[in-house]
Amino acid sequence: MSEPVIAIVGAGAVGGLLGVLLNRSGTDVVAVARPATARRINADGLTLHSPHFGDQVGRLPAVTEIPVGARVIVATKAYALPGLTDALRRAQPAEVVSLLNGIEHMDVLRQAAPDARVAGATIAVESTRVGPTVIDHRSPFLRLTVPAAAESTGIVTAWTSAGLEVTVGGTEAEVLWSKLRFLAPMALLTSYWRLPIGAAREHDPALTTAVLAEVAQIATRDGVPSDPVQLARAIHALPDGMRSSLQNDLETGAATELDAIGGALLRRARHHGVPAPRVQELVGDLGSRGAP
Template structure:
């Protein structure tokens, strides 16, 4: 904390989503530090973060950047799921006031809780389409930034600041409900677009039986984890996605880059195994994508 108990917001992982959130917080007048790797930190300190957005406008914000989390900061965690292991020691060392995670998936919360006993930690979700055009330039492509936060995090300083900064922020429900609401849609869409190497519309219609099987298995896994899900509602949500949309998993796999395949597909397989739920469609997709990667 700074003098007067004003929160310092450390955005850990200033990529497309984290960089956009840091830019929005800085623009709203909050004390923000983008925490990243040395090359990223040098670039942000030199050039600031530039966002191009029809919703928020275009501009550059001079966001402070560092390789370490400031002591006592309010942490906004926005890395890829596979990056958690690398950044967690630095978060622990900073003794943060709170941590709100925007990681994709459902399995990251256990390690966060275990590593940060006594510190308020919450898993949230963000729906946005953003692409990092370069280290410091972000194209915000969707006409929205929608953040979902569990009721347990209603009093987090980061939640108040993000609400003030421009995104649509909804607070309510349990952490499991918030995480699974995004996970069901994201995992289904990412796995199918990656498997077919097609944008959303074509991928969902390529093999209706496979799509139906994936939806059925994902809904069953969610329900078994205590978050009841309707197959029909999930199908409707998938059909509402713009037909030309591509997913980050799809792009990462195509580029041979590290991906969230295990955090999405692998996590669902493990949920199925725990609850005795057969997941042959998911296993088929995961096996094919593993073989290609």
Template sequence: MGGAEARAPLAHLRGRDLIAILGSGAVGALLGAQLTRAGVATALVTTEASAEAIARDGIAVGSPAFGDHVERVRAVPALEAPPGALVVAVKAPHLARALDRIAGEPDVVVPLLNGVDHMALLRERFANVVAATVRVQAHREGRTSVVHRAPFLTVTVAAPGAPALTDALALAHVEVVEGGAEADVLWAKLSRLAGIALATTAADAPLGDVRDDAEAVAREVAAVARAEGARVDADAVLAELRALPDAATSSLRADVMRTEPSPGDHELDAIGGAVLRAAARHGLPAPRTRALVDRIGSL
């Protein structure tokens, strides 16, 4: 079992050499396991139930890139003192409440949420917030198992960067990309995500059945992104979308279509809502985005 050596107790999970990850979903758990495996001082900050389960069982990773392994990742329900770096890996609907688990002021806060509006909320609380995005295909099974479905895990970080975190991620064999301006990083991700997320969710169908809708949304979002000051190439976005297999789908579809969904427990507002609010600020039309957001909202 990887990471089986004795771990420091909660009282020692403090200090500027610690990387804390807020959230133990697929992204948080996978990053926590890989950092722990690399010997980086890491703590997952999560719910009481998840912290107990992870403390008992560790986190099992199944990955084409990292192999199958189990790591004894430190997991706690709250941090009493600030870490050096705080990676925020909860979904947007849970962000405000999750922040109650963090005390003090980390040296740097790096959110990996979808959308753009979370940056303002985080900057109300923290002084140094650096925009970033993550590219990964993974899902969590239960509280302690992560299935990493594709051989990539890429974190793109905007200027001015977060060297202590990105050095640790590189040590853990996570690909790190220096992505330039904040608007470029955030809107590049959203322009690639919104079309497939909204189209597959509105129809409850894979991408192959809804490519026209997905491409129409991608064009609208690229126009909004450029109005927001981001360097987004619509042709490049469309080329990436067209290269995806017909079976491709989205986590938004999975969240909305769950057998027992929780109201608001998905990223429709963070994805589609953010696009529509930005379009309205610039007086830009986004009819297909609006139609799909309204359709999903009525499900």
């Protein structure tokens, strides 16, 4: 009996990158995309430009519906999740591994795929789709982190077999918070100051310190102990020119993940009675610029 196909929902900057790399390794993988995008992928393939993996064209097939029984990688933006639930129910997937930003989406996925093995994972990468079928992988790294309970899934096995950097360990909450507590200050500061992270973190050091302290306290009260000093080290280790996708989306007027990132932080802060005035200030300002 053949193994279920891996279906990547969202053939954009992250999903398309993973699709090309899995296809290159010989994995049976398909991209799930809107009809126009699926036609382009089937005609042209997915072109990847990467200083780390090299330039290449992935000839993976594209479909408009999730194949029934597939192993599903959810690689869309967080705001696209409500539009995916019916498709997941129809597909009755064997597995679902989410790469969505934030911490509030897992219950939705488990309700949409009640019989599937569902796990929340994270990816650290700077990747941008510069055309319908062209992906620019800009960071010298691609790091996937999955909870210990997901180690034996077919998706994680495929990632490892493809030679991708995969870290396994911890609970799902620890994995999701490990990214959010790092991503949130990076995304909020770069977007607020309209600057790459190097300049943004130094523009107002007191603000940066306060935001990191608030994020660390929220995560700690939510069950994942976090140290603002360690967060500061991680933020300062980033390449000075690195930008966030939230920043890019705001500048282009696209839909954003402000609610999944900043909104989620504030909701957890209110739930635990943690004051977060500086995070509120940044989220409020970005929301006033028209960010959904």
